[in-house]
Amino acid sequence: MKHITIKDIAKSLCISVSTVSRALTDDKNIRKETRDMVMAEAKRLGYKxxxxAMNLKMGRSNTIGVIVPEMHTPYAAQxxxxxxxxxYKKNQxxxxxxxxxxxxxxxxxxxMMEQFMVDGLIASMCSYRKNTDKYQ
Incomplete structure (x- = not known):
């Protein structure tokens, strides 16, 4: 299943990708008519x-990594x-x-947490002597 991108919307409307991007983010420099046209086309094409991509653009992942020693005990689960x-209440x-x-x-x-570009990390370290360079 192909995901619809802003490039698909731009191609369909024969406008620039940056115009589509600005319209979808409700940029104040986009005319209402253009925004409405982009939004209608996005809906028609099933754009989500x-x-x-938004996280890359904003430089944040809104994700926190959690590393625990185990998940099996009732305490760990709690x-x-x-x-x-x-x-989750903070949209993270x-x-x-x-x-x-x-x-x-x-x-x-x-x-893995570094590759996923998490914004923060909560960890219960195995040892205060190991991996300290990686944590820093």
Missing amino acids: RNPV VISGIQEVL KVVLAESDENAEQEYENLN
Whole structure:
């Protein structure tokens, strides 16, 4: 299934991609008629905003990484649930990873969080002596 992009809308309307982008973000420099035309075409084509693209443009992912040693105990589940409850209210997404008390796995999880460009990190470290350079 192909996702409709702002390039598709621009091509369909024979206007620039930047005009479509500004219309979709309600830029004050776009005429109402142009905005209405873009919005109608976006709806007709089934356009849905791509949060990943928006995050890249804004320089934020609105995502917090959480690394925990385990998720199996009732305590761990309660902590994770509390983190999610607080962050979801603030429109933050949560990427959750388990280190299994293994410093190498924790290091891989830190790499993953870096690749996902999380805005912040909550972690229960395996050891205060390991991976400190990566955390910094």
